[in-house]
Amino acid sequence: MIKVLLAEDQGMMRGALALLLGLEADIEVVAQVATGDEILPAALAAHPDVALLDIELPGLSGLDAAAELRARCPDTRVLILTTFGRPGYLRRAMEAGASGFLVKDGPVEELAAAIRRVLAGETVIDPALAAAALSAGPNPLTGRERDVLNAAVDGATVSDIAAKLCLSESTVRNYLSAAIGKTGTRNRMEAVRSARRQGWL
Numbered sequence: 001m002i003k004v005l006l007a008e009d010q011g012m013m014r015g016a017l018a019l020l021l022g023l024e025a026d027i028e029v030v031a032q033v034a035t036g037d038e039i040l041p042a043a044l045a046a047h048p049d050v051a052l053l054d055i056e057l058p059g060l061s062g063l064d065a066a067a068e069l070r071a072r073c074p075d076t077r078v079l080i081l082t083t084f085g086r087p088g089y090l091r092r093a094m095e096a097g098a099s100g101f102l103v104k105d106g107p108v109e110e111l112a113a114a115i116r117r118v119l120a121g122e123t124v125i126d127p128a129l130a131a132a133a134l135s136a137g138p139n140p141l142t143g144r145e146r147d148v149l150n151a152a153v154d155g156a157t158v159s160d161i162a163a164k165l166c167l168s169e170s171t172v173r174n175y176l177s178a179a180i181g182k183t184g185t186r187n188r189m190e191a192v193r194s195a196r197r198q199g200w201l
Contacts, residue, residue, distance in 0.1 A: 002119055005031040005048035005076070007039050007065065009057050013104075017052070020108040027112060036060030043073045050115050053098075055082045055089055063092050070097030077118040081111070088139055088199025090129050100124035139200045140182040148175040149195055152188045 004021060006029050008014035018029040031046040033039055037059035043051060051069055053062035060068070066078045079100040080093045093101050099118040102111065103126050114124040141149070151161040158176070162169045176188050183194040195201045 002027045002050060002115060003030040003046065003048045004028065004115060005033070005039070005043055005046060005051040007033045007036070007042075007051065007053045007057060007062060008081075009034050009054065017108075017111075021112060021115075024112045027115060034058070036062060036065045039065040040068050040072060043069055043076055047073075048076055049119050050077045050079055052079050052081055052111075052115070055080060055093075063089070063096050063098075066093060066096040066098050079114060079118050079124070086197070086199025088195075088201075090125065090199070091139060092199065101129065102126050103129065139198070141179055141195065141200050145175050145179040145182070146195070146201060148172055149179050149188070149192050150201055152176065153192055153201075155189070 004027055006014055006018055008017060011034070014032055014034065018032055021027050021029055030048055031042040033042050036057040039051065039053065039060065053065055055062040057065070062080055062082070066080065069076050069078055078096075078098040079102065080089075080098050081102050081104055082089065083104050090101050100114050100123060102114055102124065106126070117124050147165055148161055151164050156164070158169050158172050161167075162172045165172070176191070179195070180186070180188060180191045183191045185191045185194050192201070
């Protein structure tokens with residue numbers, strides 16, 4: 001029996017996925033969580049073979065949780081399941097150690113097959129998304145530029161960002177300027193939107 005942990009913040013979607021996967025003769029959903037912060041504790045308690053993670057979760061993102069699982073539960077395979085088929089997300093998921101990446105609009109049979117395949121050691125990626133990720137190229141933003149853009153998301157001032165990240169204001173301006181240049185945008189809010197659209201944040 002393949003033991004699956006399911007992390008999805010929308011209750012109806014989580015319940016439907018658990019029900020549909022439960023109909024498969026060889027799959028058992030052993031844990032269900034609604035936030036990213038619950039993923040690691042649930043995995044340590046339930047020892048799932050496969051963790052099925054949404055990206056957009058309250059608290060820790062599915063991508064950050066995937067990296068935690070790789071470090072703390074190396075035998076658990078991670079399959080990212082998301083509404084957002086963004087090329088940057090795919091690249092980040094693979095860097096975090098995910099074994100697969102699917103978008104939610106596929107049939108449940110495809111999902112069940114993907115669970116079996118990642119458990120067998122295969123990497124399973126939505127074909128259209130793989131092609132888009134290859135054509136999009138790598139994320140041009142450095143880790144610090146991403147941090148600064150993330151801190152700017154809610155319209156924070158340069159001094160707010162500097163205080164939050166323990167940087168000088170001139171350093172924050174330099175990172176913002178670099179990020180704006182790399183995203184080809186005119187200001188930091190456009191840079192945030194562009195980076196999010198690409199899945200770089």
